[in-house]
Amino acid sequence: MSDATNVQAGRADWLREAKTTLILAWPLIAAQLAQIGLGTTDVIMMSWLGPEYLAAGTLSTSIMFLFLIFGIGIATAVSPLMAQAVGREDYRSVRRTVRQGFWVAILFATILVPFILQIEWIFKVLGQDPALGKLADSYIQFAAFQFYPFLMFTVLRGFLSAHEDTTVVLIATLIGIVVNAIGNYALMFGNFGFPRLELAGAGISTIIVHSVTFLFGLGYVLTREKYRHYQLLLRFWKPDWQRFFEIIRVGTPIGFMLTAEVGLFSVAAVMMGWLSTLELAAHAVAIQLASISFMVPLGLSQATTIRVGLQYGRKNQAGIGIAGWTSIALGTGFMAITCTLFILFPNMFVSLFIDASKPENLEVFALAASYLAVAGLFQLVDGAQAMAAASLRGLSDTKVPMYGAIFGYWLMGLPIAYYLGFQTELRGVGVWLGLAGGLAIVAVILNWRFALREKLGLVDFSSQAKGNTA
Template sequence: MDEPHAMPTIGVDTRVSSSGWADELRASFALAWPLIVAQLAQNLLFTTDVVLMGWLGPQYLAAGTLAGAFLIPFQLTGVGIVGAVAPLVAQARGRGDTKAVRRIVRQGFWVAIAVATLLIPIVLSIRPIYLALGQDPHTTELAESYMQAGFWMLYPVLGIMVVRSFLSAFAATRVILLVTIIGVIANAALAYALIFGHFGFPRLELRGAAIATGLVNVIMFLALLGYVVTHRKLKRFHILARFHKPDWQRFFEILRVGLPIGLTVAAEVGLFSVAAILMGRLGTNETAAHAVALQLASMAFMVPLGLGMAATVRVGLAYGRGDAEGVRKAAWTAIALGVGFMTLTASLFLIIPNTMVALFLDSQNPDNATALMLAAGYLGIAGLFQLADGAQVVAAHALRGLSDTRIPSFLAILGYWFVGLPTAYVLGFVLNWRGTGIWLGLATGLAFVAVLLLARFAMRQRLGLLKGIAATA
């Protein structure tokens, strides 16, 4: 059952060191592109719900948006924590340690269950928290109905991340893409039926949207898990064997690596949430313009995010097999790809911002003129921080491949909350640059974090981040 030197290869062969930069480029791209498309498709799950909730009416849309704004930061924090499974499995695979792979994945499920259980009481507190913040009581009540119907989706969502991390470490990313696309289609159909009461289903409105999304996540989790336990090369890991047996060393190792990742995600998501609140103080047009520019920037961000996920695996594999040169090539290749793509999107944001924002707001409607003008301006600033955004996310993921998460988490919190947010407030409100100042603050925070994380990876040897390789040597 334990075969430490008989590691199966799925998809791209990532067991051996790349012989050159071109080989690393091909391996990284082959691993990353399904993850990139899967991330884009994953975004469509909530986007589909938003569109359908909008058909119910403005108040339902507002309530659904409030529910999502409350749930998603906690959900992403949990996903960040269990995402530690990816670098740990990759390192174990690099070492050829089958037993460690099985134990890490099994304890990953334990961590997912524990984190979801701890988060559920928090997300169910949505009503008193929103009322204390002065939100409309009726809208808050509707948002609470969504949360009460869908809080349990945290379990399959975090479970999916554990299985995805395992599959990514073995370059089996195409199945992740396929299952995610099927999930988007299934969610659209099921949500439509449950929200509006079609095809013989009851009309459940917002509760229907939550139930549909939860059920689809269960289906996606079971599909990915089924693939793992039946695939001829992956089932040999027996990831569910002796599931009841604790392995506290692995459990706390996942938490040690994963908690800082979760804090990093929470810090970044929180920064943009606070930015939205600050925009709300400026007016409706500023808020609408911010939403449009942020949506376009978020879509572009999915590409370096997918490349970062691939970098975590590639760096982790090289680190596990004691290959310092492989670590260097894997990280800088992914960083170059991420910055290269963001150079393209930055050019589009700077050259044709009006065309891009017109995809979201009707330019023929005179009521949208101010929001369109503001959105185009914000998008131009987003173009300026595209390079920093791409660099920081890939660098952070590359460091995760070395299990280096604690200091990067501190640097992210420092950059986002003690540089970016104060700068946004001073420029936006003290100097009265309004929304432009807020966006410049966001850009400053991202650039600060990018420089520090890139410098930390560049100094990895001096900082002792390759001590595992030195010990192996």
């Protein structure tokens, strides 16, 4: 059934879908905002230590997240697989997916952490200031081990979302914010009788936060009566290689796609470091604000994958179109609001992070405000690409979107950013314009693919149990 036919399904169906999606999504959105609150807390407290600590922290988290996002992509594969299984009422498949999702999370954490621990050497290769590299290393040597609890909690989040039980995700994340603030205050600055560890203290606090969050979520799932029949950890060590490799097959393209996007932003941070430490510090503030606004469509996208996956599992072609386009409209509509605010009031937002009354902050403040104004321009396309990608994931369509992301971000966006940043007078603003260009190209590719999903053979109910990565 085409989207033209879907439009005739009736306003009531679209409004019902919007309501259902928002009910499912709001705790995930709030949890994403709370999650970014963890990073925001770190940015604010690092800035209290000084600009060089803020710059070092930005570099380390940018590089680390580049690795982490790949693991998140792999673990995210459990969401469409479980949603499709719930739609088919195949609950045994749900149990298999959760268990092997944990296996995959542990495996990739074990592979990725050793690379992260070489961060100081990586910075040298990238031509960064050795002093900044040494500071960043003090954070990474502890924070890298957050990969284990973080990725395993991602699997739990997919399980809970597939059962439309997302409030606990929000509660767990809010607990994490409190633990993070207390941990940073104690360990970074030497309060409550603890030693002053500065960035190393922030790294230790990060491990504690994600461990607490995961254990809270796991305890909830194991003790709730409605989930006990799954017996999720029974015979946990028994391999299920078919499901294990299915998660990797579906998740690996998601990981590469997310890494392509985050990698572009990480390289942008490196470029800012080449320009100057002040421009890197300004970039840290602007990207933090842009990231906060993106948490709404990101949380909504998690619900989108579940809604589309459920309709796919139920073999409901019309429902797939309604679920996908409703979410794309909601996500893009929200970003239209943040676009307007960033363009009209950049100084107001930057002042939340930087005190413009201090003369030494004036240059960083002005740079951050100029970057944020440009960030407003890509808010619309950023929301559109995120929602379209989530809709395609609900169909287990991950391989071609990965190619589209690599093309848009790395073959188009990155060269534009480098040329405008270093071959013109635009400098940092030029780098940000390159980011916007890459996002716009990917948004067009992914929305076009979702619009043509039936013609492209993406809605193949006969093969849904195995997934479709055409």
